[in-house]
Amino acid sequence: MEAEQSFSDICGGRLALQRRYYSPSCREFCVSCPRLSLRSLTAVTCTVWLAAYGLFTLCEKSMILSAAIFITLLGLLGYLHFVKIDQETLLIIDSLGIQMTSSYASGKESTTFIEMGKVKDLVINEAIYMQKVIYYLCILLKDPVEPHGISQVVPVFQSAKPRLDCLIEVYRSCQEILAHQKATSASP
Amino acid sequence: MVLKAFFPTCCASADSGLLVGRWVPEQSSAVVLAVVHFPFIPIQVKELLAQVQQASRVGVAVLGTWCHRRQESEESLGHFLEGLSAIFSHEPWLQLCRERGSKFWSCKATHRQVPASPGAPGQDQVMLIFYDQRKVLLSQLHPPAALPDHQAGDATASAGGLAAVFDTVARSEVLFRSDQFDEGPVRLSHWQSEGVEASILVELAKQASGPICLLLACLLSLISAASTSRVFKLWPLSFIWSKLSTCEQLRHRLGQLTLIFSTQKAENPAQLMRKANMLVSVFLDVALGLALLSWLHGKDRIGQLADALVPVADHVAEELQHLLQWLMGAPAGLKMNRALDQVLGRFFLYHIHLWISYIHLMSPFIERILWHLGLSACLGLTVALSILSDIIALLTFHIYCFYVYGARLYCMKICGLSSLWRLFRGKKWNVLRQRVDSCSYDLDQLFIGTLLFTILVFLLPTTALYYLVFTLLRLLVVTVQGLIHLLVDLVNSLPLYSLGLRLCRPYRLAAGVKFRVLEHEAGRPLRLLMQEVKVQTSRFSLTRPNAG
Numbered sequence: 001m002e003a004e005q006s007f008s009d010i011c012g013g014r015l016a017l018q019r020r021y022y023s024p025s026c027r028e029f030c031v032s033c034p035r036l037s038l039r040s041l042t043a044v045t046c047t048v049w050l051a052a053y054g055l056f057t058l059c060e061k062s063m064i065l066s067a068a069i070f071i072t073l074l075g076l077l078g079y080l081h082f083v084k085i086d087q088e089t090l091l092i093i094d095s096l097g098i099q100m101t102s103s104y105a106s107g108k109e110s111t112t113f114i115e116m117g118k119v120k121d122l123v124i125n126e127a128i129y130m131q132k133v134i135y136y137l138c139i140l141l142k143d144p145v146e147p148h149g150i151s152q153v154v155p156v157f158q159s160a161k162p163r164l165d166c167l168i169e170v171y172r173s174c175q176e177i178l179a180h181q182k183a184t185s186a187s188p
Numbered sequence: 189m190v191l192k193a194f195f196p197t198c199c200a201s202a203d204s205g206l207l208v209g210r211w212v213p214e215q216s217s218a219v220v221l222a223v224v225h226f227p228f229i230p231i232q233v234k235e236l237l238a239q240v241q242q243a244s245r246v247g248v249a250v251l252g253t254w255c256h257r258r259q260e261s262e263e264s265l266g267h268f269l270e271g272l273s274a275i276f277s278h279e280p281w282l283q284l285c286r287e288r289g290s291k292f293w294s295c296k297a298t299h300r301q302v303p304a305s306p307g308a309p310g311q312d313q314v315m316l317i318f319y320d321q322r323k324v325l326l327s328q329l330h331p332p333a334a335l336p337d338h339q340a341g342d343a344t345a346s347a348g349g350l351a352a353v354f355d356t357v358a359r360s361e362v363l364f365r366s367d368q369f370d371e372g373p374v375r376l377s378h379w380q381s382e383g384v385e386a387s388i389l390v391e392l393a394k395q396a397s398g399p400i401c402l403l404l405a406c407l408l409s410l411i412s413a414a415s416t417s418r419v420f421k422l423w424p425l426s427f428i429w430s431k432l433s434t435c436e437q438l439r440h441r442l443g444q445l446t447l448i449f450s451t452q453k454a455e456n457p458a459q460l461m462r463k464a465n466m467l468v469s470v471f472l473d474v475a476l477g478l479a480l481l482s483w484l485h486g487k488d489r490i491g492q493l494a495d496a497l498v499p500v501a502d503h504v505a506e507e508l509q510h511l512l513q514w515l516m517g518a519p520a521g522l523k524m525n526r527a528l529d530q531v532l533g534r535f536f537l538y539h540i541h542l543w544i545s546y547i548h549l550m551s552p553f554i555e556r557i558l559w560h561l562g563l564s565a566c567l568g569l570t571v572a573l574s575i576l577s578d579i580i581a582l583l584t585f586h587i588y589c590f591y592v593y594g595a596r597l598y599c600m601k602i603c604g605l606s607s608l609w610r611l612f613r614g615k616k617w618n619v620l621r622q623r624v625d626s627c628s629y630d631l632d633q634l635f636i637g638t639l640l641f642t643i644l645v646f647l648l649p650t651t652a653l654y655y656l657v658f659t660l661l662r663l664l665v666v667t668v669q670g671l672i673h674l675l676v677d678l679v680n681s682l683p684l685y686s687l688g689l690r691l692c693r694p695y696r697l698a699a700g701v702k703f704r705v706l707e708h709e710a711g712r713p714l715r716l717l718m719q720e721v722k723v724q725t726s727r728f729s730l731t732r733p734n735a736g
Binding site: 022023025026028091093094095096097099101110111112113115116117118181184185 | 189190192215216313315317349350700701702703705708714716721724
């Protein structure tokens with residue numbers, strides 16, 4: 001079952017949340033971030049090239065112009081490959097684990113998988129981010145030494161940063177699976 | 189809990205038969221290791237499984253049946269397969285079935301002890317996870333080997349989750365020795381059925397490595413025994429050995445070579461990686477050293493170097509003389525104390541004169557010395573670089589001496605100043621109590637003390653300037669030596685083998701696993717594909733020596 005809804009992130013950009021229910025024990029949530037805007041790209045390119053042209057008029061060396069073109073191209077490629085995240089996916093599989101995938105604009109994907117044995121709970125937390133207070137969804141990991149302690153907090157959807165309404169949808173869905181998982185694992 | 193069946197991708201196209209593997213009750217997961225094909229005799233299958241269980245301490249058993257329907261008219265096979273559950277009893281009994289021309293599988297798990305209730309979970313509660321056996325075996329994601337005296341199954345009680353799966357596959361190597369094309373009583377299908385991976389060169393190297401390692405280990409132990417003999421512990425030699433970086437580097441290399449060629453096998457994959465990294469770095473070192481050697485000894489470069497060395501030393505000495513003349517005048521517009529200036533300046537100038545005479549004395553022998561030192565490059569580039577660093581240290585010995593003189597003079601002046609300052613204030617340093625106490629001085633003591641204090645204070649700028657200048661020169665030399673040592677450390681500790689593995693065979697260095705959901709149809713079991721995640725290159729830390 002697939003469903004798509006549109007939400008907004010903390011800065012006001014549009015996000016799309018796609019939910020796929022593969023089976024009662026396996027669900028996937030895909031948040032797609034706002035695309036690279038043409039306006040900001042043009043602005044950056046124009047600034048760099050204007051600065052290069054200014055330097056050229058001072059120094060009379062044509063190497064500066066070609067260097068500026070190179071820098072712009074390499075910078076754009078690097079930005080697309082290492083910085084710009086297109087989509088963030090959360091795949092939750094009952095009794096196996098939770099998997100988070102970030103796909104970059106150049107097609108690169110980076111995946112983290114956390115086994116269900118290590119997951120304590122999935123919660124929505126508040127945090128101070130720059131000048132705002134935002135909500136974020138995070139996974140709490142169990143502490144191997146202390147049974148009631150938490151060893152690590154892993155935030156989910158870090159680049160997309162959706163708002164509370166989107167987080168509540170994801171939270172409710174995941175808690176259904178986690179509750180089922182806890183019920184079956186508690187019984188021997 | 190949802191029942192998870194880990195199925196190897198190589199068996200997905202195998203003929204129908206029995207599923208052989210291990211059932212992990214805590215995870216409610218069945219790890220399928222191989223498929224036994226028809227015809228088979230149940231007794232022989234049970235014997236083989238008992239043998240495997242004894243050899244590998246993994247609780248291998250028949251988990252269920254696998255049905256690959258290639259033609260439409262194989263209904264009788266289905267009935268036959270159902271009858272097998274009576275012969276090989278296992279709880280729960282798995283029945284995997286694949287239709288020809290359909291991507292979706294069906295999987296049933298029947299529990300004999302639990303009666304089927306109307307609300308019993310159907311096919312939705314079974315998950316099929318495909319895994320690549322070869323990659324899981326080679327990626328070494330399993331925990332390190334347990335102690336040999338553990339009972340079967342005890343060792344993995346502590347390994348939770350997926351580690352138990354990897355451990356099972358890794359320890360079942362015995363099962364993978366015979367496959368369906370062998371002439372044994374039982375025909376199995378697993379990852380080796382697609383072709384056993386082997387390389388003649390690797391096998392030959394493995395056979396030859398035994399005696400070679402023994403020989404080299406004996407040789408190296410002789411060398412290290414000779415190097416730790418009493419002769420080298422005598423005072424002048426031991427002092428020189430500890431100061432030269434070449435000896436340090438040679439000792440380090442000797443230690444590394446001893447470790448590589450030791451006849452002990454590596455206990456765990458981390459140690460094996462470390463050994464491999466060391467071996468590759470030694471090879472690279474020697475290769476670069478030989479390249480440097482051939483470059484040096486061609487076209488009479490040694491002669492050119494030797495001819496250039498003495499003029500360079502002369503030039504450095506001349507520059508130092510200019511510097512001292514500048515200090516003896518009015519450096520940077522500061523006014524120095526004329527008498528002290530002249531004394532110190534002439535003292536250092538005489539030293540430079542001695543040094544130049546010494547260099548000129550050595551000049552006929554320099555070419556031969558350089559030629560012999562150049563031969564040492566065949567031991568490795570790092571040794572050549574260490575020798576270069578030592579040569580620089582020896583050639584700039586006069587700068588080091590000047591620094592020591594300037595520092596000592598400055599240190600003495602500061603000590604004197606602090607002690608006389610205390611006297612000026614009427615205090616003194618109590619050695620017994622390690623603190624400053626008040627003290628009553630006589631008038632003449634105070635008078636002389638204050639006089640000396642003022643003299644020292646007015647002479648301070650001169651000494652301080654000399655100290656500053658020579659410290660900066662010394663820092664320059666130390667920086668150059670430090671850069672050379674950095675390069676040597678880089679060649680020593682770069683984990684080239686691991687980097688090469690990351691590029692060519694990334695599954696050997698897997699950092700974890702990831703899952704992908706395959707095409708799904710409602711009412712059918714969920715199918716997932718388990719793949720290895722590559723280690724990120726940013727995790728290779730170069731600051732750790734001998735990084736594994």
